[in-house]
Amino acid sequence: MWLTRPLRERSTQIFLGVLFAALAIVTFLHVAMPEDSALYVSAYTVTLLGKYLCYALLAVAVDLVWGYLGILSLGHGAFFAIGGYAMGMYLMRQIGDRGTYGDPILPDFMVFLNWQELPWYWLGFDMAWFAFIMVLLAPGLLALVFGFLAFRSRVTGVYLSIITQALTFALMLAFFRNEMGFGGNNGLTDFRDILGFNLRTDATRLGLFIATGIALAIGYVICRGIVTSKLGRVSIACRDAEARARFLGYRVDRVQLFVFVVSAMLAGVAGALYVPQVGIINPSEFSPLFSIEVVVWVALGGRATLYGAVIGAVLVNYAKTVFTGVMPDAWLFALGGLFVLVTVFLPKGIAGLLASRRKGKQDEQDTPTAPSTTEATA
């Protein structure tokens, strides 16, 4: 089975081991340590770590398409945000009549805008199962339509990057509009509970953190399963020599479409887990800057390694938390510098550094190597 194969793999075992160990340690330190202890992990930190894990899952999704398919998506933030909005709509409906205006059905912003009834696309979001399916379906559908059009006409390379960026930009403008029915500028916020658990309690936060960790583990295993399967090999062939793969008889566009849709769904899940933890979703998640930032996490961690994406996402976001706290003005300098340094001096990222350290041992099995950068983009 393609899904169980990664579990027998050394690198996946190490990754899952580290991830679950981290989850266990954080949980233990949060629950068992007294609050005044130096080792105590506060609920705030737990949520922060949960946020990092969401970003890590998003980075894994981006790495799947960029690292193994050669598609530099500058619009994955859009799938992340749509997943987030699907979750946000569910959480909005859960508020019920506890909102400021006390309307049992309409969310506050709709009452404020004098809307009389719920728009059709909000229907069903009061049911958790429906919302969770939409978390997967909505981004998946967008990716399917967009990818179908793009891959069928063989839009690749820089062009594809630019139109994915245009896509997320257009969506951002659209979601800023009040008429769209997604809360406009302010987005969706003021959530109360999820599946009956109060979102403001520490226990729920810890639960969300663990759930995110598990989602990341599953996402990682799925991606790993895909890239080590036959499909994954074809996808790498598409990345390195698209025309040749086509001439050999592979349906390049279908492979691209499948991987792209899976990646979009993973991004959607990441967004859905992100929203209850940060407590808000607004159109700024669609901003092109965010999407391109995700790419640099992957680039820093090491493209086409998956675990590198996780490392990059956690590292960059940790740095961002530190920087914005200590000297907010310097953050964009640091981020900008990171973009330049990574692309010029660290083309294979941190994972590449690690790999070159153990070069002598050479005990890696069939890990597909990172793409040689010149070929991948030609």
Place this chain on the structure above:
Amino acid sequence: MLPRLSPPQLAFNRQDIIMSILRSLTLLLIALVSVLSLPASAQEDDPGKALLNNLAEVPASRVEEAINAIVSSGDERARGWLEAYGNNRLSRIDDTGQVVIVLNNRGRDWEIANPLTGENMGEMSRRELDRIAINNRIRGQLEGILAMLDLNATDPDVREASAQDMMGKVDASLVEPLEAQLEREENASVRNRIEEALAIYRVGEGNLEAVDVLAGSLHPRARAALNEAVRSDNPALADKAEQALASIEQKLKLNRAAETLYFGLSLGSVLVLAAIGLAITFGVMGVINMAHGELIMLGAYTTWGMQQLLPGQPGLALIFSIPAGFLVAATAGIIIERSVIQFLKGRPLETLLATFGISLILQQLVRTVISPQNRTVVTPEWMSGSLVINDALSLTLNRLYVLAFALIVFAALMMIMRKTRLGLEVRAVTQNRAMARSMGIRATRVDIMTFALGSGVAGLAGVALSQLTNVGPNLGQNYIIDSFMVVVFGGVGNLWGTLIAGLSLGTINQLLEPWAGAVLAKIIVLVFIILFIQKRPKGLFPQKGRAAEG
């Protein structure tokens, strides 16, 4: 009943000109002398004094004559006097008999001024002042008289404005003098205005021919008069007015279309300016420069900096900014090329990321060094205001200049690429680098020059944009996606494509805006381009032949 007006300035024969020169010289002399501490005697000689005294002294029955005398004197100060008179602000000092203008009649002490010199005479108790009386009949006529006075001004623009003011205000008493004015008036547009003003009155009286005059006018007051006529009891008049209105509506539609087109082309020219530099670096060289927007921003900030260096001379500063903006952005471009892009040759996606990093650094640099707030760039006087085509259509000058500037920049770039050695070398290097090098072209030098050219043009775009939008750290960000869209839509590597794409996207955007709103129009255009690229991945004008193979 109303004074016949016979102003001297209107017939421009030689004698009058000499006379008026002499008169202004005299006035100048008087002013000079009065400054030179001889105010009393100078005022004695001022003919205005006699005129004012006459107005103050004559009995009510002869006030019209006195006003007539003031008007026909052709004195430039007459307007101020009569205005003050109409507003009950012309008074006489009891003791001296001097006529003064009351500036402020609140409270016990009134602030007064000398009507002859305009000099402020301080405050005086209102008991010592005697208001020069005016009856309601005269006051009612004064408005028309004042407008007629402006109709005699030397400046045709003032005459036109005053005739336009009269539209809809003409009453029976003004018809005769206006007709006389029409006889004398030589400026065609002023004549038109007077005719329209008269026609509005006549249509109100039921005159059918006047409807024809109004049918040619786009002025809202003419339309109001016709609308009134449609509702009149006279069926012939109502019928004719309706036809006239229909023809006006037709013309208005045409004018609105022209206006939309103008705004569309203007927006398009901005897009072209922003994208044309990118068409060089991305289209011709194949380098993805995400910092292009920030190079535009640098150009805009150069304009701002230049205006800080030359305070009070915004026009001169703007002209200096054109070469300066080019140089600043080109230098920045060379630095970017040498320090980053040259190491990423042949890796477009990495180039994209690295240059995006540079754009973040440049933005933050501006925020830290200058300010996170927007800076104001002054628009020089010759660029503000608008070019009035007719009553329904006027083109803002700054946009017109930017449109022209965009076309000039485009033509210059076209010349460079087609006719110069640099252009030849650029095309050679992009088509076949190895071959070009073996023919003795220094490819690295060409790379630097091309990138500097594209960046410099971005700087020029910034100089132009500083006249249209806010200059702030986010200026570039707003244009980067649009610029890429324009280049890709037009066809990469094709300067003509960029021009056509920019202008047409701008126009489409403006056409959509009225019924979709600004944001939705932008979204529709973006989606349209995304779909278009799926259909034709190489843009409107794909490259053909050798150039396309690279």
